[in-house]
Amino acid sequence: MTMLPPLRLDGRVVLVTGGTSGIGEGCALAAAEAGAAAVCITGRDATRGDAVVERLRALGARAQFIAADLADAEAAAAIVPRAEAALGVVDGLVNAAGITDRGTIFDTTAALWDRMFAVNARAPFLLTQAMARRLRELGRRGAVVNIITMSSHGGQPFLMAYAASKGALATLTKNTAFGLRPWRIRVNGINMGWADTPGEHAIQARDGRPPDWLAKAEAAQPFGRLLRPRDVAGLAIYLLSDASEMMTGALIDFDQNVMGAYT
Template identity: 50%
Template structure:
């Protein structure tokens, strides 16, 4: 099966590193017409855009801090200006800061919700408006987390942001069925992204080899890879996923509702 995105334009937030960059790179090999990657780091964004750009496939970088209230609308306006239209959107940008019920602050709440829930909502709002104005179909993929089901104790606020985006994914999918705009989400399991490396190795002090220990404790003896998640994202963006919409896929080494291993 070949997943193809010929003739489609794509906007990827968090596209300057990690999973977002991996999705953009994979999309560039799937025949996508043009890509806009969104991120905060100008040097990194310019480098990735330059690496991916081909004569018949422009890749543009849009610098933005999605924590800013005006950023989502500005990003989509710039993307439409540079790409001509938006056919596909991937909301991959997110903050993963730790905060439990006992340690969470107002600042934690506002910062995490602004990037992880508010920004995707208004990015989708602008993307859907462009699609509807052209009476064209579209596809949106939100990168969620298995933590949306509950989450670790120190991920209370982060988990709540992903739970909110999970509900929005289904709500917006339902609202725009007749517009032929599909919205799906991936509840991603543990992946050693650059942001997770920074969190685990340095902020949490687990050392640079934390992923080896983490992998050893997983059922399949490894973590998910960014390529695996990116491939699923492209399938959901493409016509290969048919009528799928409002679908939330758990991409994790566990089955929801099953007892923990070792418990009969």
């Protein structure tokens, strides 16, 4: 009987955007736990970045924090070369950073639309492009995981620009997966559902929800809780690892609700 490849990232250099909190932090720590040689994280909060780097190093990985605003195209394009200079050639990328500002078709401004697409779609494109160019040059394999959302299927009216930007990322995932097959660079995406993250707590507070919003929300879920960073991180490590080496272009609905099914 042939044994399945292990969920290991030994020797890999993994770059995680949005790695200072929430889903990105969970993916970065999981990569270190899975044996990645080095993990680079990006974000805008240097204090949080330094704290996560310390945790990564305690897990045995070399680690680096790169401060960057992904809405800045030049800054986003420079991240992969900066990560390589610090830690070595990047062969694993998790595009976990994203913004979720509210807005309907009636009140979304052009500026909000542009920033949403810059962070949620253009930055993953630039990072994937930079990594793929380098790996093609070196003749090396790699893997990209895009953290998307169930809202990419359409989304709520108050998340119009967010849903549209994540729909673009879903299409980018499939297009680049097909385009990068000759170089064995795999690209997959996770359409994650509602998650318990620091960012979600901030949004709920900003929207005026009561302090017990999480308990009420979880009690109403089919499986009794929201997703947590460790849930998504486990799938991300699978998609980065050789255990999924025959898988590319997949968009996985990672949610306890079933898209298209109604009661």
